[in-house]
Amino acid sequence: MSLNTSTILERRIVYLLLFLAVLLPLLFPIGWGSDVSPVVKMSYDLIDQTPAGGIGLISFDYEASTITEMQPMAVAQIEHAWSRGQKVIATALWPQGPQMAAQSFEEAKRNPLFKDKEYGVDYVNLGYKVGGMVTVQALGSSFKDVYPKDSSGRAWDTLPMLKDLKNLKGLSWICSLSAGEPGLKDWIMIAHDVHNVPVTGGTTAVSAPGFLPYVNNHGQLTGLLGGLKAASEYEALIGKKGPATTKMDAQSVAHILILLLIAVGNIKVWVRKRNNAKNTEVTNA
Amino acid sequence: MKRNIPLILAFLAGLLMIVSEFIPHRPFSNMVETLENWFMIIAGFSIVLGLASLLQMNYQKISTKAENWGYHLACVIAFALIVIMGALWGMEDQPGLLGQGEKIVSWLGKKPFDYTYDNALVPLSATMFSLLAFFIASAAYRAFIIRTFESNLLMISAVIVILGRTGFGTMLTSWIPESYRIWQLPVLADFIMQYPNTAAQRAILISASLGIIGSSLRIILGIERSYLGGDK
Numbered sequence: 001m002s003l004n005t006s007t008i009l010e011r012r013i014v015y016l017l018l019f020l021a022v023l024l025p026l027l028f029p030i031g032w033g034s035d036v037s038p039v040v041k042m043s044y045d046l047i048d049q050t051p052a053g054g055i056g057l058i059s060f061d062y063e064a065s066t067i068t069e070m071q072p073m074a075v076a077q078i079e080h081a082w083s084r085g086q087k088v089i090a091t092a093l094w095p096q097g098p099q100m101a102a103q104s105f106e107e108a109k110r111n112p113l114f115k116d117k118e119y120g121v122d123y124v125n126l127g128y129k130v131g132g133m134v135t136v137q138a139l140g141s142s143f144k145d146v147y148p149k150d151s152s153g154r155a156w157d158t159l160p161m162l163k164d165l166k167n168l169k170g171l172s173w174i175c176s177l178s179a180g181e182p183g184l185k186d187w188i189m190i191a192h193d194v195h196n197v198p199v200t201g202g203t204t205a206v207s208a209p210g211f212l213p214y215v216n217n218h219g220q221l222t223g224l225l226g227g228l229k230a231a232s233e234y235e236a237l238i239g240k241k242g243p244a245t246t247k248m249d250a251q252s253v254a255h256i257l258i259l260l261l262i263a264v265g266n267i268k269v270w271v272r273k274r275n276n277a278k279n280t281e282v283t284n285a
Numbered sequence: 286m287k288r289n290i291p292l293i294l295a296f297l298a299g300l301l302m303i304v305s306e307f308i309p310h311r312p313f314s315n316m317v318e319t320l321e322n323w324f325m326i327i328a329g330f331s332i333v334l335g336l337a338s339l340l341q342m343n344y345q346k347i348s349t350k351a352e353n354w355g356y357h358l359a360c361v362i363a364f365a366l367i368v369i370m371g372a373l374w375g376m377e378d379q380p381g382l383l384g385q386g387e388k389i390v391s392w393l394g395k396k397p398f399d400y401t402y403d404n405a406l407v408p409l410s411a412t413m414f415s416l417l418a419f420f421i422a423s424a425a426y427r428a429f430i431i432r433t434f435e436s437n438l439l440m441i442s443a444v445i446v447i448l449g450r451t452g453f454g455t456m457l458t459s460w461i462p463e464s465y466r467i468w469q470l471p472v473l474a475d476f477i478m479q480y481p482n483t484a485a486q487r488a489i490l491i492s493a494s495l496g497i498i499g500s501s502l503r504i505i506l507g508i509e510r511s512y513l514g515g516d517k
Contacts, residue, residue: 011423018422032452035471064410095332099402102377130328131321138321146325152378205450212478213487229450252451254418259447261426262440269430 014261021257025249032252033236039215040233042223043200046173047077052085054172055165059187060090060097060104062179066204067100070177072231072244073202074104077175080238082114082122086172087161091147092128093135093182098151101125120159127151132182136190140168168195173222177202184211188220198222202230292507299505339364370397442477449474 036044047056058077062070081088090101105123108114117123126147129135138146143165144156156162164170174191176199178184184201192199198219203211205227214221225234228251231244298320305313339360346357374389375381376398386396393400431437448454454470461469467476503509 010426014423014426015419018419022418030452032456034452034455035469037471037475064407065414067407067411068415099399103403129325130332131325132328134321134324134328138318138325141318209478209482210486212483213490227450248452252453254422255447255451256453258422258425259444261422262429265426265429266431 017257017261018254021253022250025253026247029246030249030253032249034229034233034248036233036237037230039212039224039226040230041237042215043175043202043225044080044223044234044237046198046200046222047080047086047175048084050081050084050086050172053087055087055089055161055170056081056173056175057089057091057171058101058104059174059176059178059183060092060100061094061176061183062100063094063096064100066179068247069204069228069231070179070202071100071104071107072228072242072247073225073234074100074177075107076231076234076238076240076242076244077202078104078108078123079111079114079240080234082108082117083238087121088123089162089165089171090123090125091139093132093176093186094179095128098125098127102151120154121161124159124161125151133186133190136168136186137194140190140195142167143170168197171197173197174199175201178207179204180207184221188214192220201225203227205229288510288513291513292510296505296507299501303505367398367401370401374398376402442481445470446474446477449477 050056056077058074060074078088088105090098090105092098092101102125105125109117127150129146131138135146143162148156150156150159168174168191171191174187174197176184176187178201184199184203187199187201191197200222201211202225208224208226208230211221211224211226215224225231228244228247232242232248235242235245301313301316301320305317343357343361345351347354347361351357371381373381373383374386374396376396390396395403429440429443431440448457449470449472454474458469458471466472500509504512
């Protein structure tokens with residue numbers, strides 16, 4: 001067997017193992033629990049401590065590719081805000097954001113507790129605007145100027161929950177669910193640093209380490225949800241066994257498999273090195 | 286002249302934005318508001334430019350029958366289909382040229398645009414992103430090899446963070462008493478993320494920010510001119 005064929009075979013075995021590692025826990029859930037990390041608790045507390053009637057904004061700054069990680073966060077936060085009697089505005093700095101928001105509201109309304117939530121009264125989907133940070137800056141002056149209509153074309157004045165909202169300062173909290181740029185960073189720099197509105201956020205697991213410096217004593221970022229695990233922790237906090245909780249088993253098993261693969265790869269290299277050293281000794285002798 | 290006018294405009298716009306940060310009052314606040322509106326309008330046009338560029342690039346590949354031209358054809362057909370569906374029946378609550386399309390909605394359950402989005406684009410995009418897991422698994426097996434002291438440190442922290450971010454890691458060390466909580470894998474993982482990681486991320490952030498300030502000044506002062514195009 002040539003080296004190339006062996007590499008291809010090894011790769012296929014790795015792919016098959018990973019496929020099984022993801023599939024089997026989805027079919028037969030294990031039910032591993034996980035502790036809630038402090039940054040997730042901070043994000044939860046921000047919404048939990050906002051009085052009823054307050055308006056929160058969720059910016060859907062992601063697209064379909066990261067839906068598995070981001071959507072459970074959005075649904076959990078919408079359900080949490082509604083359970084506390086708050087209203088939710090959805091905006092988007094990414095073109096596919098309005099669809100993500102519509103799906104999240106739809107999913108949250110499937111919960112019997114929230115089936116009566118009314119569009120325009122309890123939530124609105126304002127849609128996508130180009131411009132990234134500049135759009136956020138403009139929201140600091142006037143929401144209505146940036147969003148004269150919602151994503152379905154309804155005029156601002158026909159949406160009762162927006163009646164008294166002028167600019168960012170009228171919001172109780174902001175959460176940017178962000179899979180890249182533009183996104184969470186823009187909301188921190190303008191909404192929090194300029195207008196002093198509490199900002200929390202959610203990112204993919206791979207981006208989370210880059211945002212941790214913003215969780216600091218100045219409260220630039222009030223907590224952070226990083227990836228599926230954070231989403232499952234949030235679901236645990238609101239007492240829900242949602243999609244993130246179910247998928248966490250699969251992710252955990254896949255992570256363990258990757259660790260095992262790293263170990264096997266290292267052992268293989270170590271054995272090869274030892275054999276090479278032995279061969280060299282024999283040749284020299 | 287062709288180069289000097291854009292340079293003067295960039296200088297004035299840049300200067301105005303900087304001044305408005307320090308004097309956030311009239312007339313600067315109003316001027317900046319106007320510039321922000323201009324930016325959003327210009328950024329909107331960039332979407333149109335992007336679409337035109339996409340069609341032009343794909344058309345060239347198809348007309349010259351370049352390698353894998355079939356994929357480019359598929360891209361253009363998919364693009365045209367989604368635009369036609371959106372234009373004819375609209376999306377979500379928005380009507381299209383043929384109204385709300387009640388008949389087709391009763392057949393598909395959703396408007397064609399929404400149906401395609403939910404049942405084609407979402408699963409396809411998620412699949413593409415999920416494929417990364419297979420590459421990561423394969424790369425971990427072949428490339429994550431301990432060779433030096435530094436790679437050893439990296440490996441140890443990676444193992445702690447990976448295990449700490451799984452339910453398995455929680456279960457594995459949950460027996461450790463509360464007084465030694467720091468040795469529980471999730472707590473240890475959080476410690477690594479919050480202290481060594483954040484310190485390094487802050488250093489990267491500060492360096493990147495200094496770099497951005499430097500390149501912004503170069504553009505405002507007209508030293509950096511590559512954004513104007515051309516070879517000078």
